[in-house]
Amino acid sequence: MADPIMESGPSLTAKGNLVFKETTRLRFFGIPWPFTHYQIYENDLVVIKGLLNLDEDDCYLYKIADVNIKRTLGQRIFGLSTITCFVASDASGDKIELKNIKHGKEIKDFLLSQSEACRLRRRTVATQNLSYHDGHHHMDEYPGMDHGVDLNHDGIPDDLQH
Structure with a gap:
């Protein structure tokens, strides 16, 4: 299946390498529901929503201040998780949710460690006093x-x- 939105060479290199690619799944049965896609690069988190009209929202990883994972009983049965990224100063709002995805623990750990690495590379200090x-x-x-x-x-x- 082709990517929902085609990307050119310079935008790919700015984001870094693609590390994870997930699709929201139905809460029950764990079947992919192809209306929301998550792409996690070395420097960016991209959320793509829609079927006919696409809405793409990017967030630099250095802006992610904290990451939370929740797994309801239904999600645990089907191996799904919801990850909440608490974001500092982003047009997306104060949090981004990756709902009903597989590999939740690995993605949460990656986002947490990579966001810190991105802050250190950019010499950016998070919202801590x-x-x-x-x-x-x-x-x-x-x-x-x-x-x-x-x-x-x-x-x-x-x-x-x-």
């Missing part, structure tokens, strides 16, 4: 250090590591 230390700042403990500088490029300012 890294300057919080027991309710007050300890900046005076490091005289002469430039506050907020990240010399080792790990995404955390060096004055906050000790």
Whole structure:
């Protein structure tokens, strides 16, 4: 079966390699229901919905702050899962759901680890407050250090590591 939306060379390389490709399945019987497709690349999560009119929604993996997996009894019987990706600052909203898919645990683990790897590559810090230390700042403990500088490029300012 051909991909729902054809992609050109430059868009494929920007997204990275395709790692997972899933289709929403019927909750009962686990039969593929071809109206929603999920493509997970090294750098992007793509949700394609529709049969005649297609709606494609991309989300950079570095924007995924957390990932949750749920498996109802019916889903467990047929080996399905629903993954919820909590997204920071995306036009899709604050979460993206991948409903009734196979390989849920593997996809959840990949999304969680790859989103962190993408943040580190882009030197992007998630929506965490890294300057919080027991309710007050300890900046005076490091005289002469430039506050907020990240010399080792790990995404955390060096004055906050000790």
